[in-house]
Amino acid sequence: MSAGRLLSLMLLLQSRGRLSARAIAGELGVSVRTAYRDLVRLQAAGIPVYAEPGRGGGYQLLEGYRTRLTGMSEGEARALFFASLPGPAADLGLTAEVTAARLKLLAALPAGLREEAARTAAVFHLDAPAWYREPEPTPLLPLFVDALLTGRAVDVRYRRWRAPQEVGRRLCPYGLVLKSGVWYLVAAGGSRIATYRVAQVLEAVLSEERFDRPQGFDLGAYWTSYLEDFHARRWTGTATIRLSPRGRRRLPDNVPPEVVRAVDSTAVPVGDDGWVEAVIPTESTDHACGELLRLGIDIEVLAPAELRQAMTATVGALARAYGLQDQHGPRPPRTMEEETVKRIGIIGAGEIGRAIVTGLCDGGDKSPEVFLSPRGARTAAELSARYEGVQVCADNQEVVDRSELVIIAVRRQDRHGALAGLRVDDDKIVVNVMAGVANDELRRTLATDAPLVRAIPLPAIRERRSVTVTYPTHPVVDPLFECLGGVLPVADEAAFNVFSALTGTLTTHYSYLATLTSWAADQGIASDHADRYIRGLFQGVGRALSDETRSLHQLAADHETPNGNNERIRTTWFGPANSEALHKALDGLLADLT
Incomplete structure (x- = not known):
């Protein structure tokens, strides 16, 4: 028999009150018979332990008895x-x-x-936060302590990672957990128990609602289960990589332990230079790309294709950002002044014509001279008044005569009236932005041997944020559109027409957003509030689209929770039938464009 165990039994009864012999045995890790013997010995030592018979009875110390430490x-x-x-x-x-x-x-x-x-x-001194991490400010932590101790619900405004990021919740706090210097609140909200990072709580107010913490809730057991579930959900795929000897040595400082263990267990030598091939677990494509890029030239991703493409796109973007290295040193960024023609004419001053002029003149480079046709007189006059180098010509022929490069941006149905009798010398360059008008047809209309290039500039070209598809590639036209946001030359006119058909879906997106706003208004939401929210929601989508390291399918997956709201709308509304209808509409448009 251990004297320490008797002391533990006495302190257990002092701290917990009445306990059955079976409960005492469980707490001390002994048999029930041993627990009975220890209780008898405790009584023999003069400790006032007595038994309470009957249902709910057990052993306890005489009320008021306390031992010294x-x-x-x-x-x-x-x-x-x-x-x-x-x-x-x-x-x-x-x-x-x-x-x-x-x-x-x-x-x-x-x-x-x-x-x-x-x-x-x-x-001894405890410094809980990890290296390279500042302690998180948690000014609301004492409020949650108060809520926990008084059993009061809390109204919070919380910032989460998915949209909408800021949400309101009424929470019933069950406990606080400190992990690696970060505080987490475990609380019931609605129908489930969830974990909230305390530093992400923006506002919190104690409510008057009282609640009872479930008797069977075990905070330690919940946290263990939460961590197990987190690690089970964390790794969503695998990647096959090649790793140099130096890269393998650097692994522990750059990737999680699970990835290091995976390399150790799956590594197979390839060649005689010490490189190995291994299969590792991955989170999202975006996360894996950022993590593996830390290893630089010591790693190569072999599969999956989307991760390899993301690595390639990121490295390519870095190369462009730092300039391409050649024998003369880094290549300086392109500017409008040194890369493009000095005199540009635009026939047609509609939405696209206006966007091109704005992109040319608002870019910060030395702008070219721009000559506008009198078509769309109000727009042409407005642009001429705004920009010093923009002039309105008397007719379309003057536009051609004064320009080195002519952009034809009239509507398809207006082309015959706008271009009839126009003389275009062979030393000009003609950019055709008319949808559905092939270069062969335009050449017959203009009766010229001048080079013709088709292009699909989009309205965002005004901000130099739009990629323009071109065909065929041209040493003057391609740099022009590269300076206006980017250029995507394609191999043939058939491919060009596919991109032209895709452009026809633009207003459908606006109509989709307008439909969402109308639905919200039908539910009693003020139209201006619904409009503001929908704009903010999809502006976030636009920012996500600028991340070219993730495929569109991956972006969709990253923004969708299994069995969540987004998945429900996608599968019930945009199902196979709707997808097929969209394909048919695009097929029909493509047929009209070719």
Whole structure:
């Protein structure tokens, strides 16, 4: 029999109150028979333990009896002070209470143990946050402590990672967890228990609602289950990689332990230079790309294709950002002044014509001279008044005569009236932005041997943020559109027509957004509020589209939770029938364009 176990039994009864012999056995890790014997021995030692018979009965100490802490060992006295480390206590707003409790405990210890405890406290210090991470500000943490201790619900405004990012919730706090210097709140909200990062709570107010924490809820068990579920959901795929010897040495400092273990267990030598091939777990394509790029030239992604493409796109973007290195050193960025023609004419001053002029003149480079046709007189006059180098000509022939490069941007149905009798010398360059008008037809209309290039500039070209498809490639036209946001030359006119058909879906997107706004208004939401929210929601989509390291399918997957709201709308509304209808509409448009 252990005297320490008897002391533990006495302290257990003192702290927990009435307990059955079976519960005591479970707490002390002994048999029920041993628990009975220990209780008898405790009574024989003069400790006032008595039994309460009947249903709900058990063993307990005489009311008011308390033992002194003089039975502590040196190790127990040392351990006591690890429970009162100042950092977490300060976060919780308990600094004063912890200090007072520590002084009282010190006073209760014999002199020798008191000195030992003080020495231990002086030589250990806890700094919970990991390296390279600032402690997160958690000004609302004491409020959650109050809510936990008083059983009151809390109204919060919380910032999460998915859209809409800021949401309101009423939470019933069940506990607080400190992990690696980061505080988490475990709380019931609605029909489920969830975990919230305290630093992401923007506002919190104690409500008058009271709640009872479920008796069976075990915070430690919940957290263990939460971590297991997190790790199970974290890895969504695998990648096959080649790794150099140096890359393998660098792995532990750059990737999670799970990836290091996967390399150790799957690595197969390839060649005689020490490189290995291995299969590793991955999260999203975007996350894996950023993580693996830390290894630089010491790693090559072999599969899957979308991850390899993301790595290629990112490396390519870096190369463009830093300039292409050649024998003369880094290539300076292209500018409008040195790469393009100096005199540009535009026939047609509609939406696209206006966007091209704005992109040419608002870009910060030295702008070319721009000559506009009198078609769309109001727009032409407005652009001429805004930009010094823009002039309105008397007719279309003057536009051609004064320009080195002529952009024809009239509507398809207006081409015969706008271009009839126009003389275009062979030394001009003609850019055809008319949808559905092939270069062969335009050449017959103009009766010229001048080079003709088809292009699909989009309205965002005004901000130099639009990629323009061109055919055929041309040493002057391609750099012009590269300066206006990017250029995508294609191999033939058939491919060009496919891109032209895709452009026909633009207003469908606006109509889709307008339909969403109308639906919200039907539900009683003010139209201006619905409009503002829909714009904000899909502006976020636009920003996500600028991330070329993720495929469109991957972007969709990253924004969708299994069995969540987005998946429900996609599968019930945009199902196979709708997808097929869209394909047919595009097929019909493509047939008209060719």
